[in-house]
Amino acid sequence: MSTTETVPSSTLTTTTPVGPVGPVGRVGPVGATLAGQLAGQLAGHRKHLALVAMLFAVSMTFIDQTIVAIASPSIQSQLDLSRTGTQWVVNAYLLALAATFALGGRLADVIGSRRMVLLGISGFAVTSALCGLTPHGHLAEPWIVGFRILQGISGALMIPAALAVVVAAFPVAERGRALALFFGVSGGLTAVGPIAGGYLTQWTWRAIFWINIPIAILALVLTACAGIPSVRRAERIDLRGAALVALGMGLSVLGFEQAAVWGWRSPLTWGSLVAGVAVLAVFAAVELRTKSPLVRLRIFAAREFVVDNLVLFLAMVAFVPTFFFASVYAQVSLGYDANRAGLYLLMFFGGFAPAAQLGGRMLDRSGARRPMVLGSALGATGFALWAQHLHEYSLGAQWPYLLMAGAGIGLLLGPASTDAVNRAIDASYGEVTGITQTVRNYASSLGLAVLGTVLTTVLTGHLTSSLVGLGVPHSQAAQIAGDAARGGSPRPGSTPPAIADHLHAVVVHDFATATQGVLYGMAIALGLALLAALRYPRRSH
Incomplete structure (x- = not known):
């Protein structure tokens, strides 16, 4: 070629x-x-x-x-x-x-x-x-x-x-x-x-x-x-491959994003998910037969490249969605304004920034395996401990775990990205960076969709139970919970006067509980990243 x-x-x-x-x-x-x-x-x-x-x-x-x-x-x-x-x-x-x-x-x-x-x-x-x-x-x-x-x-x-x-x-x-x-x-x-x-x-x-x-x-x-x-460089542009990968990614994310609205029993939800996976499979098959493909799939023949991208994918399921969910939690459950919510998230970067520098040095000395393994383990532990302390409504009780979570991702992100670029075979920097950045951003988008569905589902269930416990009929409680979980205000007249004064406290508590589910999901993603990082060859540098 x-x-x-x-x-x-x-x-x-x-x-x-x-x-x-x-x-x-x-x-x-x-x-x-x-x-x-x-x-x-x-x-x-x-x-x-x-x-x-x-x-x-x-x-x-x-x-x-x-x-x-x-x-x-x-x-x-x-x-x-x-x-x-x-x-x-x-x-x-x-x-x-x-x-x-x-x-x-x-x-x-x-x-x-x-x-x-x-x-x-x-x-x-x-x-x-x-x-x-x-x-x-x-x-x-x-x-x-x-x-x-x-x-x-x-x-x-x-x-x-x-x-x-x-x-x-x-x-x-x-x-x-x-x-x-x-x-x-x-x-x-x-x-x-x-x-x-x-x-x-x-x-x-x-x-x-x-x-x-x-x-x-x-x-x-x-x-x-x-x-x-x-x-x-005089090459053809694989527009067919570009259309297939965009459609496949869009359908798969749409299914997860809308699952909370359509419901998990809806044919629309499963139709989107199945169609998305099918289109991505067609994309892979087409690329293997295309003379100038959008992505040269033989790049994935290198084991190190596969591990790097798998670790990146799982880490990014947690990384970018953290900012959305932690920001909303800080403003709903902690009562912070946008400015203080930004400072709350700054604690996460307090761990991320120095760890990113350390991860780069570790990569130079001994390769990508060590920072990916240590970063995944530290990140999984940090997110799990952070989740356990969400009902302690203060930054003072949570900041060590924000630091740990940030440091874990900081350790692994740079080494995995750099090693992936430098392990690629038969490809330009632009092409390989396109692959790694596609993996990173698709994972972020998918993580936001999946974890958003977790948040909405858990919040709706807990709010409904809490309101029923306060004496609200189940159908009315489900309606109020659905409004709150979708981010709207209760419909006029839907909230009984007797519980109106308690509704804020209930939402604060149950939103923290729902966010726990999100952070535990992030911890699981980092745990899977640890398993993937352990598959990286020990002597490959």
Whole structure:
């Protein structure tokens, strides 16, 4: 198989076999040739300017993974959204990222990384502005969810291209440090979301979207000043594969997301789940027979690559959903405003940030197995202990376990991501990053959907039982519980005056109980990640 690289600044067109992505900081023949050409054009300070420009570009996408979670209660109340609709505001973005990331990586190779970065930044800015302009009324939910989908697609076009620019800008000897800085800073930016979201929401929740506009303008200016060359590879784009993977992921997440609304006995629920799995199976079969596939599935022949991605998948089931569920818990059960909820989540990052640095050092010294094993074990323990202390309604009783949970994920996330990129066979950095980021974002979206169903189901059951215990007839109790579990207010006249004064205390307690189920689910996911990490070969480095 061959690939054509077209460098517009010259008339030279070369055809070279695609080589493997080898150890840290090395690429195959095509990657080395391409990187050498671009590194010469980005001499001196321009390579550092290119790195800064790409960090500003991707900063919007990483911050958006967490900033919206903090503002979700305000968005829900001011736009009168259902709880399921509010989850879609978060999940639509993640699902769109996951469904189009592999396509974004391929487009960066075929159309050119600079063009895709500029398109992604511009699209992200426009869709952010439109999210912030969401009208009130019946259009609110489809409007904001629709533009969150387009925002996620813009991010998926931008991030693989941004990574390709960074890889190409630096010579091989400096590429490892540049990538470590890129992944470290961009990953750490998720910590900015809860804090910025808390402060901006005090003004208006719309500001969490509008803040992206000046960042995008700065990223566009820096990208133009960096003089990034446009380099393309003449390959076909597998649009059929892109459509299949997007449809399969969308249907599978839809089934879990809507299970609380449709019910687990509904044919719609199981039809969506079964159809999603079937379409993904068809996607895999089609890719194996496609000459220029969206994803080269033989990459998964490497055992280390499979383990890395499985650990990433299970960890991300817990990581991004933590911000949504912990934020809502802090505001419902602890009575915090958005600002204090952001500080509550900052404790999680208090463990995550230093552990991420430690995980990187462990990877350099002894490989990915040790930080993945230790991180999974620590994370599973932290989430389980955090769940046990949710009914102690204070940060003072919970902060050690938020630190543990954050530290566990911090230890494993960087090593698993980096090792996956450097273990891939016969693929470019853009393609492999597209795979790992697809895994990460699909897992986040699936985790939010599954754990959201757990929260709604447990909350409805416990609230119904609590209200029946207060003397409310079962049918009326179920109606009140259903309203509360969906995030709405009780219907007028549905709450008996005798229990109206007790309803708040009951909701606070039962919401904490439902959140326990969510955190235990996250602990189980990290426990499974531990089992997967133990399958990583001991002597593979």
